[in-house]
Amino acid sequence: MKKTMKAAVLHAVGDLRYEDVPMPVPGPGEVLMKIRAAGICGSDIPRIYVKGTYHFPTVPGHEFAGEIVDGDPELVGKKAAVFPLLPCRRCEACELGEYASCSNYDYYGSRRDGAFAEYLAVDRRNLVIMPDGVSFACASLCEPGAVARAAVRRLGVTVGDFAVIWGAGPIGLIAAQWAREAGASKVRVVDISPEKLAFAEKFGFEAYDKERDGLCDCALEGTGAGAALSELVTCMRPHGRVVLMGNPARDMTVSQSSYSQILRRELSLRGTWNSSFNSRVNDWTATVEAMATGRIKYEELITHRFPLSECNRALEMMRDRTEFFTKVTFVFD
């Protein structure tokens, strides 16, 4: 086994270096994964260029899939995606299996090293084994797939609903597909970018037009912008359901008249965070199943593939928006 590997290491805010680091050694309960695909999350841009990680140096990357190469003979050779949250397994939320609410969790790619690297030692309990026929690039979209599935589950989409998804990025386009899967009779998307709206049409989703389409039964807020939320609530039917998912970039300011509509229309607003990964509710196994059957298009979301050696070029392209992109993914040989 090699002693070093290549990784994209964040040394300080804005200082990401492609360099040699020691090979990870799997501890008890861990396996060694050879990373084959790792997506860049929208949240990685502020993590790398603005806020930084919890400590330096850190290897980012929490949306990934790879091949198990060491640690457990029964698992070696298998393909897997990884639930990136490492719960404490001791707090009240953990006892219920609600790991996203864990009071003391660890996280691959933010609190501890992640997958912008050739190898990663991962907890066996976090593995999501992939069936044959699902590519690594597709499998690396399990994380946004599960987050989108959790959001749509909380939205309670039922047969015949008219659902509108605000924000046509990768998670929004997966959520729109989950809403269609759940039986929504009509699904529309909203975005300020004409390019994103044109891209959404490839998945069969037209832009929402309030005049033409009328008010909707349920809506997913995926932009994290107060102006979008202000507009969204005026598009809801009385008793409509809203799920809030978008990470706010700044204070969420809702206009007085829009706020009144939340009251007058008796809307239900609900937050969503991460995804469920337990034996009762598992957004990950549902996501994998939809990947295996091809019911939901994932790989088509990938607009750019880069080798890890070009990590800075990929991230700067996203930061500066020099090209249109939806999902940008590192692929490894």
Ligand SMILES: [Zn+2]
């Ligand atoms: Zn993410």
Ligand SMILES: [Zn+2]
């Ligand atoms: Zn916990």
